[in-house]
Amino acid sequence: MRDVFTKSLVGVASDPLFVFLTGDLGFSALEPLRDAAGDRFINAGVAEQNMVSVAAGLARSGLRPWAYSIAPFIYARPFEQVRNDVCLHNLGVRLVGNGGGYGYGVMGGTHHALEDYGSLLCLQNMRVIIPAFDADVEAVVNQISTYERPVYLRLGRDEKPADFETPPYAPWRRVIDGRGPTVVAVGPLIGPYLEPLRALPEASRPRVWVVTELPFDAGSIPAEFWSDLSDSRHLVVAEEHVQQGSAGQSLAYLLAASGRRVDRFSHLYARGYVSGRYGSQAYHRKDCGLDAASLLDALA
C-alpha cells in the first residue's frame, strides 16, 4: 500500500499548500515524492514529538501538512502532541501510520500498532481511515488532502485475491453476498478472508462488509447493512486492533443504543502476543485468532 500511497501523494504534491514531514522513514519508497515535492518534503528526523508539533504549526499557518512514520511512532510516541497541538485546535494535520496492526510482523511488538485507532478516537475531532485495498488509497489520499481537521491514515497490506474486483471506495462496502451471517472486517484484514468466504455455498456464505472509516454512527451506516443484520441476526466483527476502543465495541454499542438485536455476536480482535513468540503478520493473526480459519469457526 505504501507504493500506491507515494504515487497518490505525488498527485496532490502540486497543491501549493502541501507539506510532507517524515520521521526519517521512507527509504526505497518515498523518493518519488521527495523529488516531486522539493522543499515541501521535510525529513524531520527521529523526533516525532517535534514533527507533530511542527505539523500543527504548519496547519495553523494555513498549510496542509502530512506527518508520516511507522504507525506506533506517529500515534503513541507523540500522543500528547496529537492531543494538545493538533486535536484540541481541530487542525488539519494528516497523520499517516505505516504498518497498522501486526503489519511489521517479526520486527516485534514495538513496531506493531494494536491500539492506534482506539486511542486516537478518544481525542477531540479525530477521524480515522483504514484503506482496505490498494485501489482505495488514491481516493482516500485525494479525499483527505484538503481536510481541515485531524485525520489518521492507517496503512496496511492489500491481500485480496488477484481476481477480486475491488468495489469503488466507500466507508462501508459489501464485498461478498450470501445468506449466512453478517461479517464486518476492518480495513485490509478483509484480504485473506475473501477467498475462503466466497467459496462457501450460498446458503452458508456470509454477507461480508468491509469498513474503512471510523468513528461511525447509525446514520453513516448503509441501510443494506442493517437489512443484512436483521435478516441474518448473527454478527461477526473482525479487526486487527485490541478489544478496547475497537470498531466491534462501537458496533455493539450502536446496536444496543438503537434497540436492534442479534442472536449471536462474535468479536475477533488482536489479543496481543498469545504464544509469546514472534513471526509474520499472518503468524500473529493466527496466533490470536484473526486468521481465516478462526473466522470460519466463528461462523459455524
Next chain:
Amino acid sequence: MTELDSQVKETKLRLLRMHYESRCGHIGGNLSCLDILMTLFHAVMQDSDEFVLSKGHAAGALYSTLWSLGLLSDDDLTTFHKDGTRLAGHPSPAHLPQIPFATGSLGHGLGLSCGLALARQLRGEPGRVYCLLSDGEWQEGSNWEALIFAAHRKLPLTLIVDRNRLQGFGSTSEIAGPCKFVDQFTAFGVQTIEVDGHDTAALRSALCERADGVRAFIANTNKGNGVSFMQDQMQWHYLPLNATQYEQALQEVAAT
C-alpha cells in the same frame, strides 16, 4: 522612568489584582516574565511577527500584556479563572490571534513555533516567531528535538528562556544540575545571549537587533520579581495572595 517602564508598572498592578481577585496561584512565574512579555509586545514585535507562550502557566502575564495593548478589556480580566471565562488558567485557543495555541503542558511551544516559522520560511514570508519558555521546561526532551530542528533549518525564530531558577518542587540546579544554556544552545549552533530579564531597555536593545536564523536569549529573572516576600520563593509558584499580602505587593510595586 521610560514610557514602557510605566506601562509595565501599571500592568504589573493589574496582574496582581487579577490574581488576587481570582485567588489563583502561579503569580511568581508570571512576575518573572512580565517585563519580557511587555517589552516584546510593546517594543519589539511587528505586525508580521507571531508569539507563542510555551510556559503556559504564565497565562496571567500574557493576558495582562494583551490588556495593556487594549486587546483584552477590564471586564475580560475580571472573568479570569472563573466559570464561563475565555481566560483559563493556561492559555486556551480560538479567540485571539495572539494566543495561537493552548499551552500549559511544557515542551510544546517551541515545536509549535518551529511549525509557524517553517511555514514562513517555505512561503518566503517576512517576520519572526517569538517563543517564551521557562528554564525548568528544558528538562522536557521535546524542546531539544525542536532546537535541533530549528537550528538545522535556520528558522526565523527567537526563543527566550525565562531563567528564574525555580521550578515546581525545587530549584532547577537541585533538580537537573547547572544547566548551562548559553554553552548548550551555542553547541547546537544557535547564537545565544544572556540578558537581564527585568531591564526593559536591555531586553529591547537585545531583542530588536534583527538577524537571520534562530536566536536565543537567556533572560535572567527572579520568580516573584518586584514583590519582596515573593522574590525567589518557590511557594509563589502556587500560593494565592491574601488581603494583607496583596496590599503590600501593590505598595511595593507602586513605589518602584
